[in-house]
Amino acid sequence: MVPIEGLFEAHLTVSNLERSMRFYGDLLGMELASVFRERGVAFYWLGGRGKSMLGLWEAGTMPQRMSLHVAFSVQPEDVHKAMDRLRGANITALNFSRKPASEPEVLCWMPAVAIYFEDPDGNLLEFLGMLEETPRPELGVVRWSEWERRNKAPVGESAKNRTK
Numbered sequence: 001m002v003p004i005e006g007l008f009e010a011h012l013t014v015s016n017l018e019r020s021m022r023f024y025g026d027l028l029g030m031e032l033a034s035v036f037r038e039r040g041v042a043f044y045w046l047g048g049r050g051k052s053m054l055g056l057w058e059a060g061t062m063p064q065r066m067s068l069h070v071a072f073s074v075q076p077e078d079v080h081k082a083m084d085r086l087r088g089a090n091i092t093a094l095n096f097s098r099k100p101a102s103e104p105e106v107l108c109w110m111p112a113v114a115i116y117f118e119d120p121d122g123n124l125l126e127f128l129g130m131l132e133e134t135p136r137p138e139l140g141v142v143r144w145s146e147w148e149r150r151n152k153a154p155v156g157e158s159a160k161n162r163t164k
Contacts, residue, residue, distance in 0.1 A: 009043075009053045010070050014121050017042060017058040023120050024056065027089055046072065069124040071114070076129030079104050079113045080144075091117050096141045098124070106131070106147035108139040113147075 014020040017035075021042050024030045030044035033053055040058030045051065054070065074082075083103065086093045094116040095101040104115045111131045119125055133151055142150070 007052065009055060011055040011057055012068050012070065012119070012121070012123050013059040013066065014056050014119070014123075015059065016120070017056060019120050020056050020058075024054070027091075030054065067122045067124060069126065071126035071128045074127045074129050076113050076131055079115055079127050079129045082115050082127045086115070086117055093117055094124075095143075104144045106139075106142055106144060108142060108147065109135055109137040111135050111147070113144060 017037070017040055021032075021035070024042075024044055025032055030046065031049070033043040033045045033049070035042040042056045044054045044056070046054055083093050083101075093101045095105050096107070096114070096116070098116065101115060104113045106113050107128075111133055112128050113131060114126050114128045116124055116126045136151070139147070139150060
């Protein structure tokens with residue numbers, strides 16, 4: 001096969017294209033690549049024209065719904081800024097367990113700092129920033145403050161000593 005360099009596009013189904021375009025374009029600030037209203041689809045550039053894209057496909061309302069997940073790559077410091085910006089837009093920041101969050105969390109096996117939130121159709125969105133620190137898979141998923149506290153302890157220390 002050929003070497004895969006990355007993911008170029010992802011697609012989400014939405015119940016109302018115009019509402020979703022306001023959310024992704026106006027609120028999240030994504031650049032509109034193209035919209036085909038007769039087909040009920042809009043495409044947004046991610047990271048600039050030609051880098052990657054998100055497609056929104058209007059499926060209408062139906063009794064059965066599917067919630068999908070997309071993670072957007074951002075700088076770690078922007079994950080922290082997102083907390084206040086989401087709150088200012090009346091969007092609830094969520095943790096890994098999809099519960100309201102007061103701070104970002106760290107997926108320690110990567111490691112990456114992340115915050116989650118939902119679009120108007122309940123699709124789970126994520127701002128994720130890769131960290132430069134050494135992965136700590138034994139920690140699982142922890143709040144940012146816990147990551148900072150534990151990451152200051154030498155990696156070779158036992159878990160028992162790190163929690164004191």
